[in-house]
Amino acid sequence: MVAIAAAWLLATALCLRNGRSAAPASAASTGGDAVLVAWASQTGFASALAERSAAMLRAGGREVVVLPLDQVDATRLAATRRALFVASTTGEGDPPDHALGFLRRMDDRDLAHLEYALLALGDRNYAAFCGFGRQLDAWLRDRGARPLFDRVEVDNADEAALRRWQYEVARIGGDAAAADWSAPAYHPWRLAARQLLNPGSQGGPVHALSLQPASGALPAWQPGDIAEIGPGHPPQQVAAWLAATGLDGTAQVDAGDGPQPLAGLLARSVLPDPDGVRGLAPQALAARLQRLPHREYSIASIPAEGRLQLLVREMYRQDGTPGLGSGWLCRHVPVGGTVDLRLRSNPGFHPPAADRPLVLVGNGTGIAGLRAHLAARIAAGARRNWLLFGERNAACDLFFGDELRRWQEAGWLERMDLAFSREGDRAYVQDRLRAAAAELAAWVDAGATILVCGSAGTMAPAVDTALATILGAERRDALREQGRYRRDVY
Incomplete structure (x- = not known):
């Protein structure tokens, strides 16, 4: 890890020396509108990543204050509405030396006003992988702070995990045009087919895309993995x-x-x-x-199906022009044309054992990642599957609807609950969860894993609250720690 981190430190130092265009942290605003970027670092790697994250936010027009964790007190947290934490773990799950007293000296005040993201650095050769980052995440959640997205864990400066962090920071207010921190290693893929799935929808157009490698065999991936696209x-x-x-x-x-x-x-x-x-x-x-910076999409298929399938909704800039990634994939690449693509493993959303029940919860294009899990479960002969899915209208927005109904009729979907927000009882997936509270608790008692995929801003927090109501906050959090409640939200 030392050699990898040293290379990252050198690259970061050069980037910050040559590219920083804003005032240093000491001159940044300390008001509630400023984003706090707090770091806990033993070797300097976490502090360098914090500075690079801060530079992205500044380039995106955000005010930023960067501090080591030992200089963050309860008063500052109480005055902060949004924060990024970059936390290293040293030894067997310990915090870096300067951060040893942080949790001990903090009081138990409510942090429900705080939105945060956390990058945890660690080494899987140690038993307590990312131990301090996980402890800090749990501490923030216990006090009501709301994660902007799930904790990103980095093993030995893994470039894929760091790209995920960079992508998410750009989405919450950073420089969306910033080049990737690590040089892209794309492979050429051919766009074999593209189909509009929701003509007449009240939402943005959604397209199903099928891709094949331009040469060679289809590579391996698992349900939950991500396709990183190099747009044009x-x-x-x-x-x-x-x-x-x-x-x-x-x-x-x-x-x-x-x-x-x-x-x-x-x-x-x-x-x-x-x-x-x-x-x-x-x-x-x-x-x-x-x-150009990459764009990320959940993979909707498994290798056994002979194609890589994506589900992409067209997004638009404020001036009405198509977004960079969705515009490229849905409008500009011709069928038969070449797409730059690289696969990223996403172990935090990989499937549970086939002999365990699985509850899948999602909305919108989040059905892509859930469909891959269902396809894998069917291939493995696993029938205890429950899907809860929400969208606007049944006629336009039930993506893969015919296939899902076939799977249900054949017994591969033991239960399917649908919620449509613009018709009928105008329900959402969290409403369906609460209505089925007793059944959900029974599935969890039987060892079920809950996977959530879709909107981070609306659906995921509402589902999280519903799970706390149904199961109790302590049990919900225990499922998260056991890896039985996992999310891939955006």
Whole structure:
């Protein structure tokens, strides 16, 4: 881990030295609107990641204050509405030396006003992996603080987990255009098919996409794993940028992965201000370009089905133009065209043992990750499956509806509860959970695992509250610690 962390520290130091454009933490606002970024570090790795996270937030226009955890007191937490914690673990589950007294000296005041995210750093060679990060997470939850997304755990500076953290920080207010912290290692995939699933829906268009490797065999993945997509700009946007700079898009350049036309490189890069690059030679420009940040999507299929399937809802910017990732996948890549893709293992959402009952809860495009779990359970012969799914309208928005009903009729879905918020009793999945409280408790008594996939801002907190009401907060939290209550929310 030392060598990997040292490389990250060097890269972070260079990034912060060359790229920081905002005031240092000591000059940042200390008001409630400022995001607190608190770190607990033994070797300097956690503090460097905290600084890099803070730089993303500043670039996104947020006020930030960065502090070591030992300088965070109850008064500051009481005045903070949003916080990021980056916490290392040392020894056998211990906090870094400077953070030893943090939890002991904090009082038990209510933190229900606080939204937070937590990055836990550790090493799986030790029994208490991410022990202090997990302890800090539990302490925050016990006092009512609300996680913006589930704890991200990093084993030995694992790049995939760090990309997940970067992606989530960008979503909550950071620089969404920031290049990935680790160099992308995409593979070319072919878009084999694309189908609009919800014509006439009150929500955004949702497309099912099927992809195949451009060459070679289909790789392995597990239910719950993530497809990281390298998006691109539409050709007309690149052409307009080239026209504004006067550069020749057909000029051959090499950014480290072989000769290619400048226009092709620009399509996959953050486009700089045209005024800042006029007069540059094409190769000099190529050396400056940064790769567009990846976008993440739950995989809806399993390898045995012979394809990688995604479910993508079109998103829009404030000016009405399509979002970077969804616009690329749903509008701009032609069927038969190439998509840059890399797989990321997501062990926190992998399936439980096939002989245990499984309760799947989700809404919207969260059905993608749940469908993969159901497909895997059917392949394993597991029939104790319960799906609770919510969307707007039954006629338009029951994704994979025909397939789900076939599975239910064949006995693969023991129970399916649907909730539609724009018709009938206008219910949500948390309403269905509360209505089935006794049955849910019985499934949990029988050893069930609960997997939740979908909206982090609305559905997931409501489901979390419903589980606390049905099972009791202590039992809900015990299920989380046992790995029997897991979430993949966005």
